[in-house]
Structures are given as C-alpha cells and as structure tokens.
Amino acid sequence: MPSLRLLAVSAAFLGLYFVLRLELHTGAKTAIQKHAPGLLSVLNSPVTTEQGTQQVFTSSSRQPFTRHIVAVGDLHGDILNAQTVLQFSGVVDAFGNWTGDADFFVQTGDIIDRGDDTIKLFSWMEQLRVQAAATGGVVLSHLGNHEVMNAIGDWRYVYPSEINTFGSVAARQKMISTGRIGRAWAQNYTATSRLPLHPHLGDPNTPFPPEDHPVYFRREDDPDDDDSLYYDAKEPLSHSALSFVHGGLSPTYGNLAPFPTKINDLASSFLHKLQHRAQPPPHPPHKYPGLPQGTTREEAELYDANGPFWYRGWATDSDAKVCVDVEKVLARTGTRRMIMGHTPDFTGIVSRCNGKIIIIDTGISHAYGGALSALSIHYTFTPVGENEQGEPIWTEREVVSALYVDRQDIIVDEERQAVGDFRMV
Ligand SMILES: *[C@@H]1O[C@H](CO)[C@@H](O)[C@H](O)[C@H]1NC(C)=O
C-alpha cells in the first residue's frame, strides 16, 4: 500500500530528524570543523601529520545524517500562491515565518514579472534568509531570465499595476539597480548553485572539481576528454550533490567548470555592469536597450539562448538525446541531478531520465493558473556496519518527491552504499 509506505517513510524521517536534533543539541562538534579547509585532501591521504586528525573519525562521526531540501520554481509576482506552496512544503508556517523543517530552501528564479507582488516577495525572501540562518538553515536564491531582463531594462512583462507598487518608473529603476532589491540580487542571488547532499563535500557552491584534488579529474579542455573520468572512484561521494539553475545547464555551454563558480562569477560581473550603468528608459515603449558597453563575450553568452538563464533543451529535446547529454553535465558539475525552472508544465513537476533532470516550473502564479507545487528531497546517510578492514559501510538514500496541495508523488527513491570515513559537519 503506497500510503502506508509513505507513512512509514515519513515516520522514519521524523525519527532521524529528532536523532539529528538531539545530536546537535548535545553539541558534539568534532575537531573537524576547525580543519574544514583542505579536509578533502586530508581524507584522501589517511596518513597525515596534521594535528587533530586523530579526532576526526571518532565514533560520533558514525551517526546517521539527514538533510532536507525544498525547492520551488517560478513565482511570478504572486505572494499568496507562494505562501501556499512554502507552507504545505513545511518551509514556513501560516504566518510566513521559517519553521526550521527544511535545512535548505531553494528558489530557482523568476520571482519578478506577470504579477504585482515583486516588492513583497523579494522582501520576504530576505526575511526568510535571516530567519533560516538563525536555525542553521539556508535559503539559496537564483536569478531567472526575468530578473536579468528587468535589470537590462527589458520590461515587456511588467504590469503597470506593479510599477504603481514602487511609486514610479524611476523609483522602480532605482530599487532594482542600486536600491534594496538590486542589492539583494547582487549579494544574495546567484545564477546557479551546487548543493551538496552530504557535508563531506563542503558548503553550498564549493567549486567542482575541487582545487586541491586535481588528480582524478580531467581538465575541461583535455582533448582526450572521457566524461567517465569525472567520476572519482576514490571519492564515493564526489557527485552527491544537486545543481539548481533557472533555465538549464546546456551540454554545449562553454563555462560549466569549475562549477558553479565560473558561471556565478560571470553573472556577478554582468549584473554589476547592468546595475551600475545609467538606467535606460524601459522597453517598451522605448527601444530595447541592449547589453551594456563593455559586456564581454562570455557575459553575453551567459545571457543567450544556450546560457543558464534561457536554455530549454532539457525540457524540449527527446529522451534519447537528453538522457545521454545529462551524464556529461552531471559528470562535469559534480552532481547527481539537475533541478531547474523556466519551462512550465502546468500539470506538475517533470522528471526525466530517472530524476536526473527535474523541471519544477509548474506555473504557480495566478498569471498561469498551473499546479501549486514544491520539490522535496530527503537525504539520509546511515551507518550499517563495517567491512572486513574495519571501514564503516553506509547507506546513502535519496527520496525525491513532488508535493502538491493534495498529494505527494515520489519521483525517485534510490539507495547506494558508500564505504569510508566522511566529514559529517
Ligand atoms: C514571525 O517573525 C517575525 C519576525 O520576523 C516576528 O515578529 C513574528 O512574531 C513572527 N510571527 C509568528 C506568528 O511567529
């Protein structure tokens, strides 16, 4: 019975959750935290003289670990539907405050346009970011093509009633460039992100391949490029991570690696140029302003149809093509699944190639009237014993679900085994 199974799974997670909370409360933080930089390399060479390494793998590092991630796609100016979605996915309470149920809340861009609630939504995201941090949670925010369009002065999808919420065109230009909203984009939004499922891989957006670990990974420009070599046999968790982006990470996009830093650096310099030019009169009625003087070729490619803000191939190409191409991008970005918005399916979240491609734009805004949805990922890492060499064996499990107002569909329920000692905080 699926519903019974669901209940059992939820109960198990609840149990794990409390185990984890208990662990955090006992404050059993190991020396590992202080040694965080360079730890990956330490782990790869068990014999080391670095002081404190002995304490790293005490029995407390063999506790189960859980991580709960909730991701939501295009919100397009509708705070009521956004509240509904964040509430039924457990991210916020009925008052819109962070609950602490999720460790990570991810929004994949396109908060602006097609609705009136721009100011409210961006303010709310900053409020949640602060509330999340107070409970050890993280909000990951992404720029969509619509945020960038607005920064360019391409206001084709701006409602006149929305401009009224700013007071005037000039006030809106200011707020999204050097004002409150524009500064939030510059400081707290990225074009893409790499979110580790396991803390062994470091904080969100730790670059892949790791700088201190070049041996097992081929360089992007290697003429004998063999994608399988991006999977590192010596590092079983090397790809235990997810990517998030608004449009998509095209297999032919030239700046995937190091991921996500290369893309995010380009987006940051591009946004800076947009926000710090004299704001052009908005299009329409004025002519399309184009990209700023001094935009580099790489920045222009970032914003073109094959770039991460606009790419639609993962939604529109055949299974035969995408299920081959996806392996290459996952290998290069050090991830197991790619999650994106931008191309709506009004009936629900789309999973392709066994959940390696997940598209979460379901037209949540009343502008579309699509399904109200959120993606939920429960990751658990559980010790299940030792092998003959005395090395710990773990079960790594990912349960990925699509949540709706009235139901939950399990998209992926996968288990793997990993052997070794892993950094747990
Ligand atoms: C929500 O959080 C705000 C602080 O941002 C606080 O003032 C308010 O009391 C909270 N509301 C509830 C119902 O917890």
Ligand SMILES: *[C@@H]1O[C@H](CO)[C@@H](O)[C@H](O)[C@H]1NC(C)=O
């Ligand atoms: C960015 O987020 C931090 C919290 O992480 C917050 O203190 C800061 O005000 C935000 N920046 C803007 C411009 O909203």
